[in-house]
Amino acid sequence: MEGRPLDDSILIDRAQRGEVNAYEQLVERYANVAVRTAWVIVGSQADAEDAAQEAFFKAYRALRGFRPGSEFRPWLLQIVANEAKNQRRRAGRQDRLRVRIQDDLRAGGAAPSPQAQAEAAEEREQLLRAVNRLRDDDRLVIACRYFLELTTQETARVIGSPVGTVKSRLSRALDRLKVAITGAAE
């Protein structure tokens, strides 16, 4: 048992009894996906961190209402998404998804060749611009599925629609993305 990460359910049970250390382990476990989820909604790093922190805190306070046996991550991500959407509304900004290519990757580096690397980076930037031209809900469902690699259930929680409609929404978003790419290329 030593060294093996504890199950969520054990950590949740302990956190429900007020063991903050246990909750901190849960936060560690899901910090990245929470901040990233908030980020694709609010678009700014600082707002994403604020929204994720607020969401984790609210989730802690609501933890006694968490149903034993259900999955923590989708539940958490729904709280994160709600918090991020509130944050976005408060900020009064249009919800542009401000994705940036990492500088070190854009500048090139290891394999294969600097030129191929530069081309790949350029291709990614073009795709990103097309994604950013999409309407908000299309962009969000694409970000959930392909950038954050969330499950269908988690995506449904984040975008706020039934599980059964995630696939069709994703497929429509991809269709529109194709149009956006083609349109930009012409």
Place this chain on the structure above:
Amino acid sequence: MIDLERRLEDLGRHLDYPGAANLAAAVGRRARQAGAPRPFWRRALLAPAPHRSAWPSTLLAAAAIAVVVIAALVAFPPSRDAIAGFLGLRGLIVQRVPLTPSAGPSNTGPLGRRLALGNEVTLAQARAAVPYPVLLPASLGEPDQVYLLNPSSRQAVALVYLPRAGLPESAHTGVGLLLIEFPGKLQSAFMEKMLGPDATLEQVSVDRQPGFWVSGSPHGFLYLDQKGEVVDDTYRLAGNTLIWNQGSLLLRIEADIGKEQALAVAASLR
């Protein structure tokens, strides 16, 4: 499309995501200051937290839409099967708690505030405000009062029928029959029922749709907000209740009547 999906996944791996350093420590600090998470039924019975009490209760009612009955899943293994069977009801959580819930600090003032029903409106206003058809029990006719629980987003309507022959005044609501209609297509539960050991939960069906009948000793009942948090000052005890899904709605009848009569009212909804 496969190629596009592959390119999107590749893009996802090259995005400049924000870091999450120190998040656990920051959340941990706040959690230690706040103390242990309180169980629903304790939270409901305790005085509202200071940051909540600063809100007008009508706002709280408007921001919230769930109902709680009292319980503790873990403490009562036999209740688990019964409860699992009811989880199929959209918008509702049922829990068992180890003690029969006691009455919380009761709200005062007009009916809408006392029962956390929100703002009183006319039937026509309620119908115009919500995106679903408001159903009326044909056996009772038009309600005496109508309330809109959440005009801004999670719209729900409460119909009040005053006591009359065949509908005695309920000790818990002070009215003859209270019918609440919630839109069921919500992502999170907006009702939670907390049942003590003496409350019974019986699975029923209304027009072949799932539901249940709660009777026996009174149960605790509260609204949950959109994040699933209990809205503190909406806690109250509730008497006999029939709750079921109908179409996209979650419907709830509370009245001091028997199961058959409640089912007959439910069956007459149009």
